[in-house]
Amino acid sequence: MGASSSSPAEDVAQRLLCCACVEQSDVAMQETCGRYDAALSPGCHFMPWCVGRRVAGYLSLRVQQLDVRCETKSKDNVFVTVVASVQYRALADKAYDAFYRLSNAREQIQSYVFDVIRASVPNMNLDQVFEQKNVIARAVEEELAKAMTMYGYEIVQTLIVDIEPDEVVKRAMNDINAASRLRVAAAERAEADKVQHVKRAEGEAEAKYLAGVGVARQRQAIVDGLRRFVPDEKSVMDMVLATQYFDTIRDIGATSRAATVFIPHGPAAVHDVAAQVRDGVLQAAAHGVPGAGAAR
Secondary structure (H helix, E strand, O other): OOEEEOOHHHHHHHHHHOEEEEOOOEEEEEEEOOEEEEEEOOEEEEOOHHHOEEEEEEEEOOOEEEEEEEEEEOOOOOEEEEEEEEEEEEOHHHHHHHHHHOOOHHHHHHHHHHHHHHHHHHHOOHHHHHHOHHHHHHHHHHHHHHHHHHHOEEEEEEEEEEEEEOHHHHHHHHHHHHHHHHHHHHHHHHHHHHHHHHHHHHHHHHHHHHHHHHHHHHHHHHHHHHHHHOOOHHHHHHHHHHHHHHHHHHHHHHOOOOOOOOOOOOHHHHHHHHHHHHHHHHHHHHOOOOOHHHHO
């Protein structure tokens, strides 16, 4: 409390020494025969007890702090505890009002804080209580300033230092936040997987394209080389088909994941395959199929 009465030991010392010492940042309330005389500033003061003069009490002028916990309900029916921190001090020029007109400044301030908070928070949703805590603090400070000035006190500052929802509501809010973040993380992972699959497919397509170009150039080189030494086109076609046949057999045996394929094997079989391919190309050319002549 800002105001305090002198102890019996202090009264005895004052009467014996006829003086009173007031500490820095305090004022002493001087009375004569029970009537207020003056507010004594810090220092040593002559106090003749024989004429009925005494120090009734001391009033601190330091800034003091009062933390008030107020439980109330928000507009969306969530119980919440609001902690307000009020900083106040007694005014030296109104020491009489602060000492005599108010018996307990802390309880008075606490009552006003309860009244303002319980009138403001029920008009807000829980999210608005967190977002507009400065509005609540300003309303409390304005109400306290109007009420406490007449009692000789100055409200230095009012802060809303904590807002505590019910524990069940707090866990629910954390779960909602966690679920939202998990959803964003899942979307990001899916997008990353999509990019990987697309890039992998593009790489495979490019590799297959380049492999096809390489095979086509290889076969064209073989055909060009054979034409210079083998004038018969039929023989050239047979040798190309035989080369492709053995390449296919090699590829099937080189991979461990290839399915088993049973095909006739031997020189006669190669001749039959060549004949079938050659007959198919000639029949297509005879019927005027576009592109059939390119195979020759």
